[in-house]
Each structure stands twice: as C-alpha cells, then as structure tokens.
Amino acid sequence: xxxxxxxxxxxxxxxxxxxxxxxxxxxxxxxxxxxxxxxxxxxxxxxxxxxxxxxxxxxxxxxxxxxxxxxxxxxxxxxxxxxxxxxxxxxxxxxxxxxxxxxxxxxxxxxxxxxxxxxxxxxxxxxxxxxxxxxxxxxxxxxxxxxxxxxxxxxxxxxxxxxxxxxxxxxxxxxxxxxxxxxxxxxxxxxxxxxxxxxxxxxxxxxxxxxxxxxxxxxxxxxxxxxxxxxxxxxxxxxxxxxxxxxxxxxxxxxxxxxxxxxxxxxxxxxxxxxxxxxxxxxxxxxxxxxxxxxxxxxxxxxxxxxxxxxxxxxxxxxxxxxxxxxxxxxxxxxxxxxxxxxxxxxxxxxxxxxxxxxxxxxxxxxxxxxxxxxxxxxxxxxxxxxxxxxxxxxxxxxxxxxxxxxxxxxxxxxxxxxxxxxxxxxxxxxxxxxxxxxxxxxxxxxxxxxxxxxxxxxxxxxxxxxxxxxxxxxxxxxxxxxxxxxxxxxxxxxxxxxxxxxxxxxxxxxxxxxxxxxxxxxxxxxxxxxxxxxxxxxxxxxxxxxxxxxxxxxxxxxxxxxxxxxxxxxxxxx
Numbered sequence: 001x002x003x004x005x006x007x008x009x010x011x012x013x014x015x016x017x018x019x020x021x022x023x024x025x026x027x028x029x030x031x032x033x034x035x036x037x038x039x040x041x042x043x044x045x046x047x048x049x050x051x052x053x054x055x056x057x058x059x060x061x062x063x064x065x066x067x068x069x070x071x072x073x074x075x076x077x078x079x080x081x082x083x084x085x086x087x088x089x090x091x092x093x094x095x096x097x098x099x100x101x102x103x104x105x106x107x108x109x110x111x112x113x114x115x116x117x118x119x120x121x122x123x124x125x126x127x128x129x130x131x132x133x134x135x136x137x138x139x140x141x142x143x144x145x146x147x148x149x150x151x152x153x154x155x156x157x158x159x160x161x162x163x164x165x166x167x168x169x170x171x172x173x174x175x176x177x178x179x180x181x182x183x184x185x186x187x188x189x190x191x192x193x194x195x196x197x198x199x200x201x202x203x204x205x206x207x208x209x210x211x212x213x214x215x216x217x218x219x220x221x222x223x224x225x226x227x228x229x230x231x232x233x234x235x236x237x238x239x240x241x242x243x244x245x246x247x248x249x250x251x252x253x254x255x256x257x258x259x260x261x262x263x264x265x266x267x268x269x270x271x272x273x274x275x276x277x278x279x280x281x282x283x284x285x286x287x288x289x290x291x292x293x294x295x296x297x298x299x300x301x302x303x304x305x306x307x308x309x310x311x312x313x314x315x316x317x318x319x320x321x322x323x324x325x326x327x328x329x330x331x332x333x334x335x336x337x338x339x340x341x342x343x344x345x346x347x348x349x350x351x352x353x354x355x356x357x358x359x360x361x362x363x364x365x366x367x368x369x370x371x372x373x374x375x376x377x378x379x380x381x382x383x384x385x386x387x388x389x390x391x392x393x394x395x396x397x398x399x400x401x402x403x404x405x406x407x408x409x410x411x412x413x414x415x416x417x418x419x420x421x422x423x424x425x426x427x428x429x430x431x432x433x434x435x436x437x438x439x440x441x442x443x444x445x446x447x448x449x450x451x452x453x454x455x456x457x458x459x460x461x462x463x464x465x466x467x468x469x470x471x472x473x474x475x476x477x478x479x480x481x482x483x484x485x486x487x488x489x490x491x492x493x494x495x496x497x498x499x500x501x502x503x504x505x506x507x508x509x510x511x512x513x514x515x516x517x518x519x520x521x522x523x524x525x526x527x528x529x530x531x532x533x534x535x536x537x538x539x540x541x542x543x544x545x546x547x548x549x550x551x552x553x554x555x556x557x558x559x560x561x562x563x564x565x566x567x568x569x570x571x572x573x574x575x
Contacts, residue, residue: 048081060487098196116169126158195254210240242289284314367404392453423511441492
C-alpha cells in the first residue's frame with residue numbers, strides 16, 4: 001500500500017486524520033481502499049476508451065477501420081470495460097466514501113475488501129482475454145450473450161469472478177452500517193450514507209441475479225448441463241444487464257449530493273423528500289430493464305404493461321424529485337452564502353473553473369435533459385418499437401452512462417486526487433477545460449446517435465450502416481452527414497477522456513503535495529461545506545431552479561410528442 005508513497009498520509013495513532021475540505025475524520029483503511037478501487041477504475045477506463053476509438057472509427061464509415069468480426073470484438077471490450085469495470089470499481093469506492101468515510105469509521109474486514117478487489121481484477125482480466133481470444137463457433141458476446149449463442153469459457157468464468165468479487169468487496173460496507181445502527185439505533189444515517197445504502201441494495205439484487213445467470217450459463221457452456229431455457233436466460237440476464245446501469249444511477253445521484261455540497265455550497269432542501277426518492281429507486285428502478293424485452297414473446301401483456309407504465313413512473317418520479325432537489329439545494333445554499341444575486345447569479349458565480357464542480361453539474365444537466373428524458377420515452381410500451389435495437393438505444397445509454405455517470409465519476413476522481421492523494425492538479429488549464437471538452441464532444445456525438453436511430457432507423461449492432469447492411473435492401477445514405485458529425489465529436493470526446501486520465505495520473509505522480517491543513521481555496525473557493533445551521537435554507541429563494549424545471553418539463557413534453565409523431569409515421573392507417 002505504500003508504493004511510491006501514494007498511500008501514505010499523516011494519520012494519528014488511531015489511524016485517523018481530519019480532512020480540511022470535508023471536515024470528516026477519515027481512517028487510513030477507508031482512504032487506501034478508495035484509492036485502490038479508484039485507480040483500478042481508471043485503468044479500466046483507459047482500456048475501454050482505447051477500444052472506443054476503434055469502434056467510433058468503424059461506425060464512421062468514411063474511415064471504416066475494422067471488419068465486422070473484429071468490430072464486434074472491439075465493441076465488446078469497449079462495452080465491458082466502460083459499462084461494467086470502470087463503473088463497478090468506482091461504485092465500490094462510492095460505497096466506502098458514503099459509508100465508513102462519511103460516518104467517520106474505519107473500514108472493517110479490510111482483508112475481505114482486498115480479497116474482493118483481487119477477485120474483481122482477475123475476473124476483469126479473464127473477461128478481456130476471453131473476448132479477445134474469441135473464435136468460431138464462439139461469438140463476442142457484447143452485453144447480450146444470449147443463449148444458445150456461445151462465448152469463450154473464460155468470458156463466463158471472468159464474469160462470475162468479477163460479480164463475486166464485487167459482492168465480497170461490498171460486505172465491509174454493510175458491516176459498517178450494521179455497526180453504526182447497532183451503536184446508535186435511533187440516529188438516522190446522513191443522506192450520503194443513505195444514498196450509498198440504497199445503491200448497495202439495488203446492486204445486491206443485480207449482482208446476485210447476474211451470478212445465478214452466469215453460473216448456469218458457464219455450466220451449460222462447459223457441457224455440465226445439456227440444455228438451457230433461452231427465454232429464462234434472457235429474462236435473468238437483464239437482472240444484471242440493465243440493472244448494473246441502475247447501480248450507476250443511484251451511485252451517481254449520491255455523488256451529486258456529495259460533491260455539490262462540498263465544492264458548490266449546496267444544502268439539502270428536504271432530507272425526507274430526497275430519502276423518499278432513494279426508496280422509490282429501491283422498489284422501482286431495476287424494473288427499467290423491462291424495455292429490453294418488451295418485444296419478447298416469452299413475457300405476458302400484463303407484465304409489459306406493469307413494467308412499462310406504473311413501475312416505470314415510480315422510478316421516473318424519483319428522478320424528478322432529485323432533478324429539483326439538487327439544483328434547488330445549490331441555489332438556496334449559494335444564496336445563503338450571499339453568492340446568488342438575480343435570477344441565476346447562484347449559477348454564474350459558481351466555481352466553474354473547478355473541474356470537480358463543472359464535471360458534476362454537466363453530469364446533472366446532460367443526464368437529466370438527454371439521458372433521463374430519452375430513458376422514460378423509450379421505456380414506453382408503444383414508443384419503444386421505434387427505438388428497439390436502433391442506434392438511438394446506443395445514444396440513450398451513452399447519455400446516461402458516458403455523459404451522466406462518467407462525468408460524475410470524473411468529478412469524484414478529481415476530488416479523490418485533491419483530498420485523498422493530497423495533490424494539486426497539474427496542467428491547470430487542461431484540468432479546467434477537460435470537463436467542457438468531454439461534455440461537449442460526447443454530448444454532440446450522443447445526439448447524432450439518437451438522431452441516426454430515430455430519424456433513419458440505423459441499426460445498433462452492425463459495423464456497416466450507411467453504405468450497406470448485409471442481407472437487406474435498405475438505403476440509409478441520408479444518414480451519412482450525421483455520422484460525419486458523430487465521428488468528429490467522438491474523437492474529441494475520446495481525446496477529452498485521455499486528457500482526464502493524463503491530468504489525474506500526472507497529478508498523483510508529480511503534482512504538488514498539499515498538507516491537508518492549508519488553504520483549500522482551489523477546491524472549495526466559496527467556503528465549502530461550512531454552513532450556519534441556525535439560518536434555515538427554506539428562507540431563501542429557489543426561483544431560478546423553478547424556471548429551469550419548467551424548461552426541463554417543456555423539453556420532456558416536446559420529446560414525448562415528437563416520439564409519438566414518429567410512431568404514427570410507421571403506418572399509413574386507413575389507406
């Protein structure tokens with residue numbers, strides 16, 4: 001743990017130090033494991049981002065970098081490293097921050113946490129090797145390794161190990177909460193710890209479902225069992241195939257509350273309302289996986305109606321609560337500090353040069369306006385038919401994961417570099433610009449994916465799109481300009497991702513060390529988390545947030561109407 005001195009900070013004889021930014025008492029066991037999982041996540045991001053270049057330059061057919069078989073292998077490695085490994089390593093770090101760090105406890109069972117990390121790393125390596133060595137009759141599984149399609153045995157074994165490792169690594173978090181509640185049974189958890197707890201419940205359901213799915217698939221692939229029900233597999237697969245993204249969502253929202261409070265001066269407007277939204281996630285968010293199998297003949301009409309309507313509204317309502325509560329907290333908190341003149345002075349005076357703040361706010365805005373709205377719209381039973389398996393689906397999950405969660409986690413990594421590795425950022429100008437470049441590049445590339453899928457029906461899984469789709473007579477040449485824009489901005493987004501890694505790693509290795517007790521104006525320029533508890537936040541206006549919410553609802557309604565209009569264009573009824 002002391003390699004290169006990266007894990008050595010000054011702790012008291014009990015192993016604690018007081019963080020000058022958050023004011024929290026942080027134990028070395030928590031800090032070191034957060035660093036370990038965070039660094040592992042960044043390595044996965046580097047691998048996945050490298051394959052993103054090959055994928056994007058193949059979909060941009062002017063370049064057409066890869067053949068179809070190679071494209072699918074690269075696409076699978078891109079997806080698993082960014083959608084699974086980058087996210088889940090970071091989410092274990094989020095649990096340790098939201099649990100023992102916020103509660104001021106040491107991380108229990110550190111040997112178990114390290115065992116979980118080793119198991120996850122071995123699993124991730126096996127998945128990458130298994131996919132890379134794919135050869136007929138096996139196929140690169142992407143994220144839908146549907147039976148009876150077979151994948152390399154190492155892929156199934158790696159997936160099992162990674163999921164098992166994540167469950168093991170989460171156990172110290174649960175033990176921390178159990179000890180906290182046993183010691184103070186009548187004291188409620190802080191909101192950040194509560195959000196992390198909700199994340200862990202959603203994660204536990206997804207990971208256990210995935211473990212069952214992949215263990216059975218592995219036994220079938222190794223011919224220990226002779227037959228698998230393909231419909232059962234499809235249904236079970238989506239307990240993890242989509243629900244891992246719901247872990248991302250809950251973890252991302254928790255990070256939003258944490259970072260906007262620490263570096264933006266936000267306060268929680270109503271803890272009860274925000275906690276209620278997290279509880280709604282626990283009950284309803286994982287049901288969002290239903291949109292993947294709304295056309296599956298194995299599920300009943302009642303199942304489809306329940307999952308694509310009533311259940312989905314429960315999760316959408318929870319997200320709308322957060323969509324108001326977090327910007328309202330920023331506005332009220334900043335006005336309380338005298339930083340919010342006029343309608344949007346609380347925004348214009350915000351620390352936009354701080355990459356922790358800008359990455360977090362871009363995550364909130366882009367997830368809400370692009371990822372959230374498209375998720376609710378495409379989850380509709382009827383409208384889903386215009387989205388299913390088109391490039392618009394890819395646009396949706398890039399809006400949620402590549403824009404929303406990745407930007408939030410970039411902000412968290414910057415925060416860890418500054419407050420746990422205790423290093424100032426190198427390449428200051430690049431560190432400031434990086435969230436803008438990534439949000440802009442990935443945002444426009446994502447919009448092109450959405451337009452290409454919705455307006456032209458461009459499919460999501462083929463290497464060749466505009467020039468030719470093997471076995472069809474479709475002519476999608478009209479979509480070529482969209483792919484030209486997509487290609488350019490995808491390159492910008494990939495370069496911005498590389499800039500993030502460069503700034504983070506270089507800062508850790510050669511950045512100026514801070515002692516943790518000096519000025520923190522570079523990371524909390526507006527006074528940070530310190531507030532006057534006797535001055536109620538409800539005494540301050542939130543009219544700027546109200547107008548932003550009206551704008552959000554207007555975009556929501558316009559998107560909803562536009563998608564229903566596109567659906568009506570599919571058939572000429574009565575002719």
